[in-house]
Amino acid sequence: MKLNERKTLILQAIIQDYIQSAEPVGSRTLSKKYELGVSPATIRNEMSDLEELGYLKQPHTSSGRIPSDKGYRLYVDKLMETQKNAVLHNQQINTDIMRKFGEVEQLLEYSSKIISQLTNYTSIVLAPQIQENKIKHIQLIPIDSNSILAVIVTETGVIRNPILRIRERISPDTLEQISNFINTKVQGKTIKEIEKVLLTEIQYELRQYSDVIETLVPELANVIEAVNDYGLYLSGTTNIFNFPEFNDLFKAKAFLTMLEERQLLSSLITTANDNKLNISIGSENMHKEASECSLVTATYEIEGSVVGWLTVIGPTRMDYSNVVSSMIHLSGHINSLLTKRYK
C-alpha cells in the first residue's frame, strides 16, 4: 500500500485538526470541515489504511483517529508549511533590551522568556558548558586577608568567580605576579585540559614565590572543577497546564518533575543534535520521561562553533509550524547578537 496524494492530504488535515483541537478526528467532521471531495465512508477507508501504515492510531475502537509519532514525523519532514511570520515576531522581541545585556547569561535568560512567551510552550536554554570552553583570562583579586577572588573569563563570554580561601596573607604585588604567570599558562586551554597535571606543574614552577602557593593552587584546582554547572534557563513551565494532554495531576507532575532534572534535560537536548534545527518527537526521545513530549531545538554559536541550545518542549501535539518559525527567527537573532559581540 502506498501513500498516495489523497492519503497524504487526509493525513495532513487530520494532523492540523488535531494540533488545533486535541480531539480525535472523525471522518464526518473531516469531510465537513475540509473540502476533500469525498464522502466520510471513503475517508474512513483511507483512515483505516493510514492506521495500517502506522501514521495514525485510535485511542479506542469507536473513536476518531489521532496522529502517531510516525505521523508527526512525516508531517514535520514533508507536509508542514513553515509560516512566514517572522515580521510579526520581530515586533515582540525588544532588540534594544537584548543588546543591552552585559553577560551572555542574562541574554540567554531573557531569550528563554521570550521563547516561552512567543510559543506558549515551555522553553529551556542551555548555556555554554564552561568546561568545554577555552579560557580567555584568569585573574586573582585579593579580597581580604584570607580570601582571593578568582575571575575566570572564557572565550564564549561566560564568567565565573569562585573565591579561594588561603591561610596566610599574601601581598597584592605577589598575587598579581602569580596571577599573570598562571594566566600565561592557562590561556587558550579549556577547563577540561587544565586538570590537575597542569596545575601541579604551575605549583612547582611558582614554588619560590611564597608558601601560599601550596594552598592556593590546589584550592584553585578544586574550585575550577566545581565551577561547572548545567547552566540551564527554564521559562514558561506552567504553560503545560494549558494543554488537555496534561490535564491530569500525574502527567502534570511527571512533566514538572522532569523539568527539575537538569541532567536529564541536558542529555535530551544535546543527544545527537548538531543540526541548526532539530525536532525530536515523542518516542524518538532518549528518555522515557519525555515520550509524550516533543522538543524543537536550535543551536547557537559563538565564533562559528556551537556552544549552546535553545529549546521548546511541549506535547507531541505541538504547533510545529509556528514553533519552528519562531525558533529559526529567534536563534538567528541571538546568533547575530553574539557574533557582533565576539568579533
Added chain:
Amino acid sequence: MKLNERKTLILQAIIQDYIQSAEPVGSRTLSKKYELGVSPATIRNEMSDLEELGYLKQPHTSSGRIPSDKGYRLYVDKLMETQKNAVLHNQQINTDIMRKFGEVEQLLEYSSKIISQLTNYTSIVLAPQIQENKIKHIQLIPIDSNSILAVIVTETGVIRNPILRIRERISPDTLEQISNFINTKVQGKTIKEIEKVLLTEIQYELRQYSDVIETLVPELANVIEAVNDYGLYLSGTTNIFNFPEFNDLFKAKAFLTMLEERQLLSSLITTANDNKLNISIGSENMHKEASECSLVTATYEIEGSVVGWLTVIGPTRMDYSNVVSSMIHLSGHINSLLTKRYK
C-alpha cells in the same frame, strides 16, 4: 465563653490529627484516638464552642471540623511543641559540602535544596539584595579592545560581573588607575548610595585620563543599576503535588504560577518580618494568592545584620513543629558558616 483547659486539649488534638491526615476530624474518631476521658457527645459540644470562638470551621454541615487560620495561629503560638530533632537533621546536612562553597550564592542554592528535602515542602531562599549592601571592592579588568569586565564585590560576599562596552581602546595601566580611583570613591557605599550623582562626580574628576571616561562611567552607572535581581532560589516546587489540598489542577497551577512571580514572593517573605523566625498563616499573608498557604521564614545574617531570608512555603495544614525545628537548626548553621567566613 473561655478557652479552658479541656477545650485547648481538644483543639490541639484536632489540629495535630488534621495536620497528619488532611481529613476533617469528627468527635468519635477523636475520642477513640486520643484519651480525652469524655464521650463523643461532650466533644461535640466543645467543638461547637471552639467553632463559635473561631478556632475551627466546618467544610459542610455534617462533616467533622478543620482548624481555621486563627486555630493554627493559637497552635503555633501556644500549643505546639518544637521537636528536639536537631541531631537527626544534622546527619542529613553535609556540613563539609556546605563549607566548600566559594560563593554565598552557591551556599544558598544548596541550602534551599536541603530545606525542601528536609521538610518536604517548597523552599524559597532570598539572596542578599545587592543594592542594600556596601561595596567592598570594585575592579575593572580589560577583556578585549572594546570590553571591560567590572567585578563588584559586596561586603556580604555577593559578586557581580557586568561587562562594560567601550568604544576606544584603553591601556591596562590607565584602566588600573581609573579602577583604583573609583574604588576609593565607592568603597563602603551601597549601590543605592552611589547613584548617578557620585558617578558624575567621578567622571568629572577623572576627565583628564582619557576620552574613554565619557563612555565608561555612564556605562558603569547603567550596569550597576541593572545589576540588581531578586536573587531567589526555589527548590522542591513539585512537592506541592504530595498534598491533597492541591490535588486539583487549578490550585496546583495557581500555586506554581505564584512561585514564578519573584516580586510577589519577595514581598510575601520580607513584609513585616524582622524576627529571627516568623510564621505567616493563610489569610495573614499580604497577597491573596497565598491565602491558602503558610510561610515559615528565618533570617540569616552577615556581621550582625539581616541580609536575607530562608523560607518554607506549603499548605496552611503544615507540620509547623517539624518545619520550625528544621529551620531553627539550619538557619543557625548557615549563620555560623557565614560568620566564620566574614569575621
Added chain:
DNA sequence: ATTAGCACTCATTTAAAGTGAGTGCTAATA
C-alpha cells in the same frame, strides 16, 4: 455537667440507563 439515643445532613460511592460521535462491513451505485 455529662452522655446515650436518635433523626437528620450531605459528600461520596455505586449502579444503571441513555447519549452520541465514531467505526467497520455490506450492498448498491457511478
Added chain:
DNA sequence: TATTAGCACTCACTTTAAATGAGTGCTAAT
C-alpha cells in the same frame, strides 16, 4: 473498479437515582 449510502455495533462519557456512612445537633435520661 472506486465510491458511497445504510446500518448495526462500540465505547467513552453523561445523567440520574439509590445506597452508604461519617458526622452532626438536639433532647431526655443519668
